[in-house]
Amino acid sequence: MFKLAVEEESLFPARCCNEAIPVDDHLDILSPELVERYRARDEEHRSTNRVYCHVPTCSTFCSGKAIREHIATCPKCGRKTCVKCKAAQHESKECPENESDKKVEVLGKREGWQHCIKCNHLVEKEYGCDHMTCACGAEFCYRCGTAWPCDCDSVPEIVPRPAVMLGTLPVGGGGPNRPETLPLGENGASMPHEHEQDHHWLRGDAPAACWLCWAQVHLIYQCDTCFMMICDACWQGRQGGF
Numbered sequence: 001m002f003k004l005a006v007e008e009e010s011l012f013p014a015r016c017c018n019e020a021i022p023v024d025d026h027l028d029i030l031s032p033e034l035v036e037r038y039r040a041r042d043e044e045h046r047s048t049n050r051v052y053c054h055v056p057t058c059s060t061f062c063s064g065k066a067i068r069e070h071i072a073t074c075p076k077c078g079r080k081t082c083v084k085c086k087a088a089q090h091e092s093k094e095c096p097e098n099e100s101d102k103k104v105e106v107l108g109k110r111e112g113w114q115h116c117i118k119c120n121h122l123v124e125k126e127y128g129c130d131h132m133t134c135a136c137g138a139e140f141c142y143r144c145g146t147a148w149p150c151d152c153d154s155v156p157e158i159v160p161r162p163a164v165m166l167g168t169l170p171v172g173g174g175g176p177n178r179p180e181t182l183p184l185g186e187n188g189a190s191m192p193h194e195h196e197q198d199h200h201w202l203r204g205d206a207p208a209a210c211w212l213c214w215a216q217v218h219l220i221y222q223c224d225t226c227f228m229m230i231c232d233a234c235w236q237g238r239q240g241g242f
Contacts, residue, residue: 002030004233006037008213009135011234012045014038045137050119054081054088114145127211128226200224201235210234 002023005014013020023030023038030038044050044061051062053074062072062081070083081088085095104122107113113124118138125132130142130152139148146152201221208220210231217231 002026002034002038006034006041009041009045009137010133010212012041012137048118049083050136051081051083051086053077053079054086055079114140114142116140117145117147128223128228 001014001016001021005012014023015021023035023042027035040061040063043063047061047064051067051072053060053062053072053076055074055077058074058077058079060074060076062074066073066075067083071089072081072083073079074081079088082090082095085098087095087098090096108122108124111124113122114132115121116123116132116134116136116138117140119134119136121134121136123132123134123142125142131139131148132142133139140146141148141150141152144150144152200223202224203219203221205218206220207216207218208229209216210220210233211229212234213231215231215233219232220229221232221235222229
């Protein structure tokens with residue numbers, strides 16, 4: 001669980017029954033290396049102005065102790081990054097304009113993307129409702145761009161991803177003696193799923209890909225309203241986070 005939280009930020013912090021598990025309570029069973037990585041991830045997760053090494057092949061997070069006078073020194077490769085523009089260190093006091101960033105901003109504005117209210121990353125909604133949960137943990141409304149829950153009185157837009165519903169998922173293998181669909185049957189349990197309305201998760205045994213971690217699994221959960229499919233590991237790690 002702690003390892004998954006380190007590797008996948010949307011699973012951070014490690015949780016059980018939607019309650020964070022203190023890493024210090026389990027030092028006797030966790031390796032020193034994992035504890036160090038977890039604490040580093042915790043600092044990154046809490047940061048409201050993240051700075052990463054500007055070198056694309058590195059992109060290491062630069063903690064507060066690596067920053068001096070608006071310049072961050074990468075703890076891994078030693079390259080220096082401007083804290084303001086997130087580009088390579090420059091001589092001028094004014095940050096040079098980044099043409100690539102400008103093009104992305106123009107594209108985002110045209111497509112209606114939103115900036116995360118915490119990490120400022122651009123977020124594009126591919127499916128589901130307007131309740132966004134960024135990888136950094138911030139929750140905001142995709143329609144009005146403010147913290148969730150918001151005062152936005154617009155009708156929530158559900159954008160379904162191309163997918164079939166549980167109960168009609170194809171069964172792999174084929175052949176004349178194999179069924180074309182796998183019914184929910186006794187596995188069709190439902191669980192609460194909090195969007196703007198009361199939605200439910202349907203659970204079924206069928207081969208499918210998790211929309212969050214892309215793992216190919218046979219036990220899958222699907223929202224009966226926005227059709228999102230997630231695996232058991234993502235369900236367990238994100239209970240209460242949808």
